[in-house]
Amino acid sequence: MSNELYTVIPDGSVTTPRGFRAGGLHCGLKKTGRNDLGAVVSDVPAAAAGVYTTNVFQAAPLHVTRESIGKEGKLQVMIVNSGNANACTGEQGMEDARSMRDAAARAFGVAPHLVGVTSTGVIGELLPMDKVLSGIERLPAAVSGTREGSEEFCQAILTTDLVKKEACVSLTVDGIEVHIAGAAKGSGMIHPNMATMLGFITTDAAIDAEALQSLLREATEVSFNMITVDGDTSTNDMVVAMANGLAGNEPLHPGHADWPRFAQAFVYICRELAKSIARDGEGATKLIEVQVEGAVSDEAARVIAKTVIGSSLVKSAAFGADANWGRIIAAIGRAGQPVNPDTVDIRIGEIVTLQQSRPVPFDEEQATEYLKGDTVEIHIHLHQGDGRATAWGCDLTYEYVRINAAYRT
Incomplete structure (x- = not known):
């Protein structure tokens, strides 16, 4: 699929951009034998940016990654483990996260500040560092620039996820083809302002580190911060972007002629990953999309859309294929944003249920059939x-x- 801005690469991955490798292996954190340790590696130091959970109890790996990026705005290696969040683990957790960083630096032959660390899994348990460090020693042999390497990495970052999440596009910058790709995990503990989700974005475009950080924040606001599964914001959420510049374009910045196209392609990647996380919510049977327009501001629209999508009553009605638009109007009214109670329209799919805040008769059977689908749009x-x-x-x-009643045990 393509448009005038960029071309979607259906089978692309984080290893599609030039100079990126990835891989994963099983080091013993998961009893299932599935991959639980992975890495994304750039052949050269890459400009790096990160956004992190707003939860007060930020896990140790987030602090370590922030330290690394803060040194000179670059990363070359991102390592990740699943099965253990290394969160709420005190000073020992910080020492363990730094040990992971240092071990990866030795294994890949880079400076420690060029390594980022992230973890996902059960909160409040110390990492079995003998298994983790042994796995890190084996990681360099497990990474490659192939599609298989990306597949192994995607498996390594999953927890309760049922499917991997990937997206990739290409576009031209300064007449040169560049790529942007991403991989993510997330299924439960997902709520706007980041959630138990991890995102990894790679690009071979050259881009100023400050501009990359600004772009990642803006893209997150309209993508990862616009999803919810269960209303819980986790301790480990992080999205990291790496741009190694190996495409050879002139460095991108807001004044560059191709910046608008690159920025839109970057946002597309983030949105596709975010939607994949929402669709793969724990126990979910359908994706719900809420579109709000006609608000007093974009910020007001965001708050209202997030309030509706986060309503347990709206989510339950969707599961039951019940076109109960009263749940929607109630969520709009409690969002705390300016709303004229006499001018609201609501449409479920193509079925108009409310116009100028007055009920519109509709075919209940038709609405029920629509709501039985795997995607529900609320306008x-x-x-x-x-x-x-x-x-x-x-x-x-x-x-x-069922899933969350026995997550730890």
């Missing part, structure tokens, strides 16, 4: 301004309760 028009936003989530099911 809200407030008729108050030009603000607009889109949020993504999933239905709330019996299976979600």
Whole structure:
């Protein structure tokens, strides 16, 4: 698929951009034998940017990665383990995260500040460092620039996820083909302002580190911060972007002629990953998309969209294929944003249920059939301004309760 801005590469991965390798292996953190340790590696130091959870109890790896990026705005290696979050583990957790960083630096032959670390899994348990350090020693032999390397990496970052999440595009900058790709994990403990999700974005474009950080923050605001599964914000959420410049373009920045196209392609990657996380919510049977327009501002639209998508009643109605638009209007009304109670339109798919805040008769059977599908779109028009936003989530099911009732045990 392509448009005038960029071309989507369906089978692309984090190893598609020039000079990036990835891989994963099993080091013993998961009892299932599935991969639980992985790495994304650039052939050269890459400009790096990161965004992190807003949870007060930030896990040790986040602090270590922030330290590394803060040194000179570059990374060359990102290592990740699943099966153990290394969160709420005190000073020992910090020592363990730094030991992972230093061990990876030795294994890949780079300076420690060029290594980022992230973890995901159960909170409050110390890492079995003998297994982790032994695995890190074996990681260099497990990474490659192949599709298989990316597959192994994607498996290494999963917890309760059912599917891997990837996206990739190409576009021209200064007449040169560049690539942007991403991989992510996330299924539960997902709520706007980051959640138990990890994202890794690679690009072979040359881009100023400050501009990359700004772009990542802006893209996160309209992608990863616009999804919810269960209303919980985790301790380990992180998205890291690495740009190694091996495409050979002139460094991108907001004043560059190709910046708007690159920025839109970058946002596309983040949104696709975010939607994949929402669709793969624990126990989910369908993706829900809430589009809000006509708000007094984009920020007001974002808050309203996130309130509706996060409503347990809206999510339950979607699961039950019940076109109960009263759940939607109630969520809009409690979002704490300016709303005229006389001018709201609501549409479920193509079915109009409310117009100018007055009920519109509709075919219940038709609505039920639509809601039985795997994607549900809710359209809200407030008729108050030009603000607009889109949020993504999933239905709330019996299976979600089953999964989380026994997550630790």
